[in-house]
Amino acid sequence: MISVVACMEATCELSDPQASEALGKRIATQLQRGDVIALFGDLGAGKTTLSRGVLRGLGHAGPVPSPTFTLVQHYATDDLSVAHFDLYRLTSRDEIFELGLDEACHEGAVLIEWPEILDDALPEERLEVHLSDAGNGRSVRLVARGAWADRLSTLTI
Numbered sequence: 718m719i720s721v722v723a724c725m726e727a728t729c730e731l732s733d734p735q736a737s738e739a740l741g742k743r744i745a746t747q748l749q750r751g752d753v754i755a756l757f758g759d760l761g762a763g764k765t766t767l768s769r770g771v772l773r774g775l776g777h778a779g780p781v782p783s784p785t786f787t788l789v790q791h792y793a794t795d796d797l798s799v800a801h802f803d804l805y806r807l808t809s810r811d812e813i814f815e816l817g818l819d820e821a822c823h824e825g826a827v828l829i830e831w832p833e834i835l836d837d838a839l840p841e842e843r844l845e846v847h848l849s850d851a852g853n854g855r856s857v858r859l860v861a862r863g864a865w866a867d868r869l870s871t872l873t874i
C-alpha cells in the first residue's frame with residue numbers, strides 16, 4: 718500500500734547525556750494527547766535518557782526509571798498523561814496490547830523503547846527517534862511522520 722502520510726527527516730549530534738535530555742525537553746514542548754514517540758537504538762543508546770528529558774520538560778520532577786523490567790511506567794504530569802514502554806523483553810505483539818498501549822494512546826502520549834516488535838502495528842503518525850553511537854556521544858536521526866512533519870523544525874534548533 719502507498720503511504721500518503723508526510724515524512725520529514727533531520728539529524729543532529731548529542732555530545733553528552735544532557736544534550737539527549739535537552740532534545741527530550743524540546744519534544745515535550747510539542748507533545749499532545751495521542752502522540753507516539755518510537756525510540757530506536759541499541760542497548761545503552763540513550764532512549765531512557767531522552768525519555769527522562771521529555772518527562773522533565775513536562776514538569777515531572779521525580780524519578781524516571783527504565784521500564785525494562787516493569788515494561789511500562791505511567792506518569793501524570795500537569796498537562797498530559799504519559800506512558801513509557803520498553804518492549805525489549807516482549808516476545809509477542811499481543812502482550813503489548815495487554816499492557817494497554819491502545820488505552821495509553823487515547824489517554825495521553827506514549828514513549829516506546831524497542832518498538833521494533835510492533836512493526837506495522839505502530840501508528841502511522843509518529844515521531845521516530847533513531848539513536849546511534851558517535852564517538853563519546855550519540856547521533857540522532859529524527860523521522861517525523863504525519864503531523865510531526867510540521868513540528869520537526871522546532872526540535873532541531
Ligand SMILES: Nc1ncnc2c1ncn2[C@@H]1O[C@H](COP(=O)(O)OP(=O)(O)OP(=O)(O)O)[C@@H](O)[C@H]1O
Binds near residue numbers: 761762783853
Ligand atoms: N548523548 C549522549 N552521549 C553520551 N552518553 C549518553 C548520551 N545519552 C545518554 N547517554 C548515556 O548512555 C547510557 C545509557 O543510557 P540509557 O539508559 O538512556 O540507554 P537506553 O537506550 O535506554 O538503554 P536500554 O537499551 O538498556 O534501554 C547512560 O549512561 C546515559 O547517561
Ligand SMILES: [Mg+2]
Binds near residue numbers: 764783803830
Ligand atoms: Mg532504556
